[in-house]
Amino acid sequence: MSINDNILIKIRDMKDSLTPVEKLVAEYILDNVDEIPHLSIKSLAQSTKTSDASVLRFCKTMGYKGYRNFIVSISASLGSMDEEQKDQYTDIQPGDDLSTIISNISHNNSKSIEDTLSVIDRNEIARAVKVLVACNRIVFFGIGASGLVGMDAEQKFSRINKMCHTYTDGHSQLTAATLLGKGDVAIFISNSGSTIEILDTLEIAKKNGATIIAITKYNKSSLADNANIVLSISTPEITIRSGAMGSRIAMLTVIDILFAGVASSEYKHVKKYLAKTHDIIASSKHRK
Incomplete structure (x- = not known):
């Protein structure tokens, strides 16, 4: 179950990985959101030039038992949106002045976090925290910007004396x-879930019996399909670097949630490590 369930965000993020027929249904819904709650399954099938069975398969792909449950969720999502929220992300444009850039980037990052709460599963977070508490060691894998997220995670989990390390190149x-x-x-950690180096490494880790946690875009991907636990993020459909910024912020937020979850559940045990690491950093600053 998602923390802030919004089926429209899920459809937007899942759209490009759907079958061609399911994609027709998804695109029609996103283009005609206001009329969808008033359509029968037959009407939606006719409008999308598909079939009743295809629409029902789409509903099941999106996690619903039937069409009625799906329509109720669509209505709820529409009720939580207003006209100003329908175009939520803004890409970098040539010649933007600094105040516009500050506003747009801040807004995009905030929306990436907010939208991630609509696709990430609370039960999967709980499962992830449980295995992280009990594990022998944690290893983070990420390439490029995702590797930087792994380095941030290593720094955090090291502070509570968890044996962990981040690896950021294929070899x-x-x-x-x-x-x-x-x-x-x-x-x-991979936004696309299809980075070759990540998938090659995952195959070996899984074969050796490690528990696999994926932090990746809400999407059908090889990474998500082969993970034991999937922590989904939502990222904007924009083309320039502001999209990558949003995914990085969403991933960092998931890492913060995991760290806080583990630290909280083991607080009596880890508070001494938090205090020690805080004190040594503070004393180092004072010496300077």
């Missing part, structure tokens, strides 16, 4: 995955 990732085993957790 070191393969080597690290080869040494994983049962009781270890491998966290794969």
